Amino acid sequence: MTDFANDPDYEDCLVTFFDVLGYRNLLNTRSGAEIRQLLSTFRRVSDGDATRPIRSDEMRMISEVHAEIVSDAIVRTRTIETQYPTGPLVWELIDLLHIQIECVSSGIMVRGAMTIGPMHLGIGFDGPVFGPGLVQAFFMEEREVIFPRIAVHEDVIERHREDSSLWREGHSYEDEQRHLASLLCLDDSGLHFIDYLRASLGEIDDEFSGWIEFLSRHKTLIETGLAEENAANVRRKYVWLKNYHNKVVNEKLDRAEPEALSAAEELALQALRELRIPERASVVDS
Numbered sequence: 001m002t003d004f005a006n007d008p009d010y011e012d013c014l015v016t017f018f019d020v021l022g023y024r025n026l027l028n029t030r031s032g033a034e035i036r037q038l039l040s041t042f043r044r045v046s047d048g049d050a051t052r053p054i055r056s057d058e059m060r061m062i063s064e065v066h067a068e069i070v071s072d073a074i075v076r077t078r079t080i081e082t083q084y085p086t087g088p089l090v091w092e093l094i095d096l097l098h099i100q101i102e103c104v105s106s107g108i109m110v111r112g113a114m115t116i117g118p119m120h121l122g123i124g125f126d127g128p129v130f131g132p133g134l135v136q137a138f139f140m141e142e143r144e145v146i147f148p149r150i151a152v153h154e155d156v157i158e159r160h161r162e163d164s165s166l167w168r169e170g171h172s173y174e175d176e177q178r179h180l181a182s183l184l185c186l187d188d189s190g191l192h193f194i195d196y197l198r199a200s201l202g203e204i205d206d207e208f209s210g211w212i213e214f215l216s217r218h219k220t221l222i223e224t225g226l227a228e229e230n231a232a233n234v235r236r237k238y239v240w241l242k243n244y245h246n247k248v249v250n251e252k253l254d255r256a257e258p259e260a261l262s263a264a265e266e267l268a269l270q271a272l273r274e275l276r277i278p279e280r281a282s283v284v285d286s
Contacts, residue, residue: 004118017137023072087168109148113140
């Protein structure tokens with residue numbers, strides 16, 4: 001058996017494997033420049049440190065991100081074996097959240113799976129890219145992540161709970177857990193996924209008005225998918241999206257206190273009410 005922990009060519013990484021839904025249609029409807037710009041989104045990096053990442057002879061100084069993109073097969077890695085603890089899991093989840101926001105704004109949906117495990121990247125990311133972490137992410141995305149969302153393997157959650165090197169310097173586990181709770185949702189099957197509709201409220205410019213605009217694009221994307229003649233398995237994905245969308249909108253409406261609203265806030269809530277998607281399709285669990 002390979003001893004990954006003591007093999008100098010491997011390093012533990014957060015690994016996310018993506019599938020761009022409807023990629024063939026994308027090739028037939030978008031220009032090369034549009035597709036190039038869209039795929040560049042998956043290289044997004046925000047690590048909370050302006051210092052340019054470097055590597056010593058023994059270990060990377062801070063977390064680094066690398067993306068391999070071949071058509072619609074996208075592999076994104078974030079290194080976690082570092083001398084300076086920047087909180088790589090939280091920053092990676094924030095990046096993935098923004099990737100989903102930008103994809104929805106571009107009219108596409110993605111499905112993905114994040115795992116944690118040994119990877120060969122090369123000191124300067126000169127590859128080749130391979131490792132058990134990627135294999136696990138690939139099979140999880142293919143077999144478990146049925147609906148358009150980015151799921152997070154339970155191993156990632158457990159490792160984060162036990163390994164303080166995944167926390168930001170100066171953070172307690174409670175600090176870290178608060179961040180995770182604001183970014184992740186747990187479905188009825190026990191699968192964690194990035195809660196991009198709720199979490200996006202605090203990440204989009206213009207705050208509530210920007211969020212309303214984002215939800216409007218999300219609604220249009222879903223209604224377009226539901227109106228098309230799609231195979232049953234594709235339609236189920238749009239029905240799941242519809243249920244998730246309506247659940248988030250209804251929650252926000254239920255928490256509003258009408259007597260405390262200004263005129264502008266009442267107009268915003270009216271816009272939110274109009275973003276509910278009519279129940280025209282069969283229901284699946286969200």
